[in-house]
Amino acid sequence: MADDEAHFGEGQQVVHAVTFSSRYVVAGLLSGALVLTVPGTASATWPPSAGTQGNTKQSGSSTAGTLVSRVTYSGSVRSGNGGTAVQPVTDWTPPACWYEPRSVAEFRDYVETMYTDTINTPGQANYAKAAVGEFRDIYKDGKYKNYNEDEAADGSWWVAVQNPDRLDDPASWQCSDLPFWVANNDDPGVPQAVTPKILAEAAYDAIQLPDTKVTLAPADITKVNLATWAWLDKTDFKQVSVTASLNAGGLNIQATTTAKPISLKLEPGTSDAETYPASGVCTLNPDGSIGEPYARGKADRTPPCGIKYLRSSGDGSYHLKATITWQISWSGSGGAGGDLPDGTFGTTQDIKVQEAQAVNR
Structure with a gap:
């Protein structure tokens, strides 16, 4: 053969x-x-x-x-x-x-x-x-x-x-x-x-999904026991779609599959950390964003989405994994449509955590 x-x-x-x-x-x-x-x-x-x-x-x-x-x-x-x-x-x-x-x-x-x-x-x-x-x-x-x-x-x-x-x-x-x-x-x-x-x-x-790099405050370098705020802006974090079409041999059909972000999961990269909320899962806000940007005057507040590291990363960094869950739906020729299994897409970013005797806010 x-x-x-x-x-x-x-x-x-x-x-x-x-x-x-x-x-x-x-x-x-x-x-x-x-x-x-x-x-x-x-x-x-x-x-x-x-x-x-x-x-x-x-x-x-x-x-x-x-x-x-x-x-x-x-x-x-x-x-x-x-x-x-x-x-x-x-x-x-x-x-x-x-x-x-x-x-x-x-x-x-x-x-x-x-x-x-x-x-x-x-x-x-x-x-x-x-x-x-x-x-x-x-x-x-x-x-x-x-x-x-x-x-x-x-x-x-x-x-x-x-x-x-x-x-x-x-x-x-x-x-x-x-x-x-x-x-x-x-x-x-x-x-x-x-x-x-x-x-x-x-x-x-x-489907090509957008990058999931989370905005952090403080960014890249934070302190032990300091709450780090995390958020995704709605302008950079929106639903995407792909349309698949076939026109061959007398058959002409198509379908559009849409991925809509619904939540963000934060995994600190170490057990010596706390997440906000405790589950580490930050859900979508009504305006399509996730979390809340940090601003002056919020230092004493608990972030709706974020992390607090309890131990220094020493000479290295912790690998913060940010994974977004996407809700998948589709519609196609002849009025067909429905849901497909949710999907996840994540990236990892390095966070350096330093010791501090006191933190001035």
Whole structure:
């Protein structure tokens, strides 16, 4: 069997190349074993939004030799795979793979290009040539005839793609069915068939959240037993959104996922400290801010959000961790929408704590 597989990033798109064997094509190898799945019953109502599938002009565009996810992202999007993704607070992960439709022309061009490139590559192994030939025969002269060109207006080919942010996740190989034909408005019959909700979950993975560096008073250097005020200004601390869209194979859907900050958790970096409030969790104020800025005249007050260190950090620093919890919701095509698991996103900043015999306020 030829273990020919590749993944290539293209901006916010993922390229998914198929792996071949002499009897079938699979999405990948996991622990040295072939991973195959059997189509099941789709979990969502189909079509995912009324009037979005069927009687759509077929496009002849293709990306030679690869199956590229047509999902695009806009809004507060992380650059490539850079940055830190939102971390769900529950045992939940965004989808690692899904199935998308392709027009007859796109799928035909993909298979023919792959076949030609493999056959004409100098030194290519005979078993690889045989495998790609058998794969091509399924759609050209075997189970299907000439890629179903005579039915181009009546349906689409559905293919597996992977979430570009989940390429290292073994679950990304679960979408391992051969490309299959689906008539317009028919249920594809696989749980991972792309829907607005799947797009919303993929957008969850793509969100770029703002930095969570907390403003402190005193800043960077404080004193033992001196209350340190902490706050996040609403102008730098606001909700963000990412929209994921798919227009391919007669399917035109989208979903917008929005992250709204709801609380800040302070972890002092040492047990020799007290937090305000005692839980260390500072909730959102009515105006969208968290905590309260320090000002002259507040020295004798207890901060609504803050820390008091009880021991010096010596020659080093304490690592204050500030973690924001974000409430995640989504809305999509056909009026779909709902909530996704809350997410967290945090950073660490160094705080130097000095001894002081007395503090003048």
